[in-house]
Structures are given as C-alpha cells and as structure tokens.
Amino acid sequence: MSSSILERITAIRSSLPASVRLIAVTKQVPTEAMRSAYAAGIRDFGESRIQEAASKQTELQDLSDITWHFIGQLQANKAKKAIEQFSWIHSVDNLKLAQRLNQLAQQLGVSPLVCLQVKILPDPNKAGWNVSQLLTDLPALNQCKNLQIQGLMTIPPLGLSDSQIENVFNDTRDLAKQIQEQHWSDIQMQHLSMGMSSDYQIAVHAGATMVRLGTILFGGRPL
Numbered sequence: 313m314s315s316s317i318l319e320r321i322t323a324i325r326s327s328l329p330a331s332v333r334l335i336a337v338t339k340q341v342p343t344e345a346m347r348s349a350y351a352a353g354i355r356d357f358g359e360s361r362i363q364e365a366a367s368k369q370t371e372l373q374d375l376s377d378i379t380w381h382f383i384g385q386l387q388a389n390k391a392k393k394a395i396e397q398f399s400w401i402h403s404v405d406n407l408k409l410a411q412r413l414n415q416l417a418q419q420l421g422v423s424p425l426v427c428l429q430v431k432i433l434p435d436p437n438k439a440g441w442n443v444s445q446l447l448t449d450l451p452a453l454n455q456c457k458n459l460q461i462q463g464l465m466t467i468p469p470l471g472l473s474d475s476q477i478e479n480v481f482n483d484t485r486d487l488a489k490q491i492q493e494q495h496w497s498d499i500q501m502q503h504l505s506m507g508m509s510s511d512y513q514i515a516v517h518a519g520a521t522m523v524r525l526g527t528i529l530f531g532g533r534p535l
C-alpha cells in the first residue's frame with residue numbers, strides 16, 4: 313500500500329457511519345505508526361497480547377486519552393493485567409473467565425466494559441460461546457455485577473463466502489436482540505464488535521457498532 317496511514321484512516325473513517333467506532337488493531341504495529349494513527353484522529357486501539365500492549369502503553373503514555381481494547385484470547389493468569397491495562401475486553405469467551413474477571417474487578421474496584429465472544433458456526437480454531445451455551449450461562453453472567461457487559465463480539469470462521477459471513481453477522485445481531493429482549497438487569501446488548509479488514513463492510517451493514525481494523529490501516533503484518 314503506498315498511501316499513508318493518515319490517508320487510509322481518513323478514507324475508511326469517512327466511509328463508516330459516524331456511530332460506528334473504529335478500533336485500530338495495532339498488534340505487531342510499531343508505536344511510530346500508532347502515533348500517526350493518533351494524529352489521524354484514532355483514539356481506540358486494539359491489542360491482542362498483554363505484554364506487547366504493556367510496553368506500548370508505556371511508550372505512548374503522553375497520549376493520555378487513548379481507550380485500550382483487549383481483543384485477543386485471554387489466559388486466566390493474565391486476567392488481572394488485562395483489567396488493569398484495558399478499558400474494554402472484547403474477548404470474554406467463557407463463563408469461568410467472566411467470573412474470574414468479575415472477582416478481580418471487584419478486588420481492584422473497577423468495572424471493565426466487556427463483550428461476550430460468540431461462535432455462530434462451529435470453529436475449532438476459535439474460542440467463544442456457542443449460542444445454546446451462552447443462553448444457558450446468561451443467569452450466571454447476570455451475576456457478574458462488576459462487569460459492564462455491553463454486547464457480543466464475533467469472528468467468522470475462515471473460508472466463508474460473503475453471504476455466509478453476512479449470515480454470521482446477522483445471526484450475531486439477532487442473538488444480541490434476543491438477549492436484550494430478556495431484560496437482564498446487568499447485561500446490556502447495545503454493542504456488536506464485528507468486522508475486520510476483509511469483512512468490515514458486511515459487518516457494518518449487519519449492524520456492527522465497533523469494527524476492529526488492522527491490515528487495512530497499517531499494511532500486512534509479518535507472519
């Protein structure tokens with residue numbers, strides 16, 4: 313890609329509805345490029361590794377109005393750091409992890425914003441609730457009073473056609489609506505974190521409120 317980060321961010325930002333939050337996914341992206349993204353107006357950054365994020369957060373301390381989003385698979389032993397370092401955790405993918413985060417949040421006196429990661433289709437390569445397990449776990453999730461459950465996150469399996477991806481996103485939106493209509497006291501379903509570089513337009517069309525974009529803003533990552 314020959315255009316600059318500023319140009320790419322400006323173009324994508326203007327193509328998105330104003331209500332959609334653009335999260336710049338900066339795993340493996342150096343902090344100089346993150347500063348360019350910041351200068352282009354980005355305030356939401358997504359990272360998938362606790363350790364990598366920690367050193368970047370230190371380097372970027374002067375940019376004090378960044379909101380940090382954790383989007384990677386979270387090991388139980390990193391849960392405390394995740395809560396300390398991130399305002400949002402998009403990848404809460406099982407009840408045990410939710411309960412652990414809830415307990416830690418209580419101890420730390422914080423209320424992290426979280427999304428529940430769901431798998432609409434079976435996918436051995438991804439973590440997340442399947443639909444029936446999520447519905448079963450809602451009463452226990454509603455007891456996690458120190459988590460601000462905001463909505464659902466999903467990543468379609470690799471190799472789907474556009475129309476299959478569209479179905480995954482539409483089903484995720486409908487599931488959020490179904491849960492919202494159950495009127496849980498401590499589960500909100502206003503947010504849908506879905507859409508990456510290759511499928512964000514489909515996601516936005518299906519109702520995404522947050523898109524997580526890496527490659528399309530910063531170029532390809534080394535493998």
Ligand SMILES: *Cc1c(COP(=O)(O)O)cnc(C)c1O
Pocket residue numbers: 337339360383384467507508509510524525526527528
């Ligand atoms: C890496 C990653 C992204 C961004 O992916 P791109 O294809 O580079 O836009 C989004 N969400 C999650 C969970 C990721 O791990």
